[in-house]
Amino acid sequence: MEALDEIILLERFESRINAGEKIEPKDWMPERYRKQLIRMISQHAHSEVVGMLPEGNWITRAPSLRRKISLLAKVQDEAGHGMYLYSAAETLDVDRRELIEQLLSGQAKYSHIFNYPTLNWADIGVIGWFVDGAAIVNQTMLAKCSYGPYSRANLRICKEENFHKRQGYEIVATMAAGTTEQREMVQDAVNRWWWPSLMMFGPSDNESPNSAELLRWKVKLHSNDELRQRFVDLTVPQSQAVNITLPDPELRYDKKTQHWNFGKINWEEFWNVVKGNGPCNRERLAARQKADDDGAWVREAAVAYTMKRRMNR
Amino acid sequence: MDEWIDDLRFSIIQQSNHPIFQYFNNLFPQNKSMATKDTFGEGEVWEVFIQKETGAPHEHAGSIHAADPEIALQNARDVFARRGEVVSIWVVPANSITASSPDDSGPFFDPANDKIYRHPQFYHIPKSVKGM
Numbered sequence: 129m130e131a132l133d134e135i136i137l138l139e140r141f142e143s144r145i146n147a148g149e150k151i152e153p154k155d156w157m158p159e160r161y162r163k164q165l166i167r168m169i170s171q172h173a174h175s176e177v178v179g180m181l182p183e184g185n186w187i188t189r190a191p192s193l194r195r196k197i198s199l200l201a202k203v204q205d206e207a208g209h210g211m212y213l214y215s216a217a218e219t220l221d222v223d224r225r226e227l228i229e230q231l232l233s234g235q236a237k238y239s240h241i242f243n244y245p246t247l248n249w250a251d252i253g254v255i256g257w258f259v260d261g262a263a264i265v266n267q268t269m270l271a272k273c274s275y276g277p278y279s280r281a282n283l284r285i286c287k288e289e290n291f292h293k294r295q296g297y298e299i300v301a302t303m304a305a306g307t308t309e310q311r312e313m314v315q316d317a318v319n320r321w322w323w324p325s326l327m328m329f330g331p332s333d334n335e336s337p338n339s340a341e342l343l344r345w346k347v348k349l350h351s352n353d354e355l356r357q358r359f360v361d362l363t364v365p366q367s368q369a370v371n372i373t374l375p376d377p378e379l380r381y382d383k384k385t386q387h388w389n390f391g392k393i394n395w396e397e398f399w400n401v402v403k404g405n406g407p408c409n410r411e412r413l414a415a416r417q418k419a420d421d422d423g424a425w426v427r428e429a430a431v432a433y434t435m436k437r438r439m440n441r
Numbered sequence: 442m443d444e445w446i447d448d449l450r451f452s453i454i455q456q457s458n459h460p461i462f463q464y465f466n467n468l469f470p471q472n473k474s475m476a477t478k479d480t481f482g483e484g485e486v487w488e489v490f491i492q493k494e495t496g497a498p499h500e501h502a503g504s505i506h507a508a509d510p511e512i513a514l515q516n517a518r519d520v521f522a523r524r525g526e527v528v529s530i531w532v533v534p535a536n537s538i539t540a541s542s543p544d545d546s547g548p549f550f551d552p553a554n555d556k557i558y559r560h561p562q563f564y565h566i567p568k569s570v571k572g573m
Binding site for chain 1: 483484486502503504505506507508509512519520521523524540542543544
């Protein structure tokens with residue numbers, strides 16, 4: 129009887145999704161859907177939070193006050209985006225503290241891109257252009273996903289993230305039109321960030337075990353390869369506009385498909401970074417752990433103060 | 442610190458009619474030990490409602506964690522109002538919200554479905570009459 133109920137519930141669930149309805153926290157959902165969402169949303173949240181580290185590095189060294197206030201605002205946004213996402217994950221009956229512990233213990237992942245170092249100021253421009261650009265492509269899709277709270281969080285994020293990409297591109301355009309040294313500096317940053325940015329969309333569809341299920345339940349609406357192609361198609365003309373060369377000799381426009389063909393991605397590098405062997409994996413986790421430890425007394429004090437006031441009442 | 446909390450909790454449990462006891466239950470609704478590091482310090486969950494301009498309704502925006510209402514308001518501002526497009530914020534402890542259940546949403550809202558006479562289209566008016 130219970131198994132039969134489950135089949136009927138699953139049918140109703142899938143037909144709601146096919147009809148374009150959103151699933152809300154109290155609605156029935158298959159356990160797999162809940163688990164996959166928790167995994168995806170928490171990974172996304174961790175990425176926003178860890179993503180503050182490579183850029184935060186450059187706040188005190190920004191070349192002007194204008195650049196500094198922009199970068200400060202951008203990094204603060206990333207913290208806010210992490211909060212939107214943890215809040216969306218918590219609607220699935222999981223505690224934020226549990227998720228943070230999973231990050232700190234290395235059990236949960238975050239985007240591999242944040243394990244690369246930011247060597248100079250040009251990296252800040254290129255991160256805004258490529259990394260936020262790639263994130264926007266992904267999040268624009270997620271804003272239409274079938275789970276209401278995750279969809280709404282992404283909608284909020286997309287509205288704010290456009291400024292991130294533009295501030296990055298402005299830095300790139302300024303440097304690209306600057307001295308020979310500045311041009312070389314920004315070209316070097318582009319050369320280092322291009323391929324890791326393409327990897328952000330995840331492995332190719334035939335090697336992504338979760339893809340089929342996520343697509344069927346409209347957690348994702350496009351495959352990893354489709355999103356990657358969209359990002360390349362958007363970015364190539366932007367690079368041409370500022371005379372920047374993308375480091376791929378195989379990059380060429382296919383008039384028939386109206387897409388930019390690109391070379392082979394080095395997936396070995398990707399998996400190596402995901403497994404913890406990127407240039408900055410240890411540094412990033414150590415910084416997160418330190419922030420958590422250093423902030424503990426503030427959280428404890430806030431709760432203790434509240435308890436004291438309640439008792440005096 | 443954790444030991445101190447444990448002592449405090451013990452003395453409170455002994456006088457469970459004290460209002461603070463009820464507060465602890467609200468603060469840690471899953472009945473987790475409040476002395477465990479996992480839960481301690483994250484505070485309770487508050488649902489956040491924001492009004493984008495005067496005259497507009499307050500809309501649910503998401504949730505935040507905070508130990509008390511003042512911090513809840515500040516956290517809600519930092520998370521949901523970074524661009525000056527908000528004129529008012531409400532924060533409500535999540536566990537004090539009672540919501541309808543999707544399972545009985547059919548019968549629960551049913552009484553309203555067949556009352557077409559609550560809509561203006563139900564009433565026939567001579568075609569020549571204007572401004573109705």
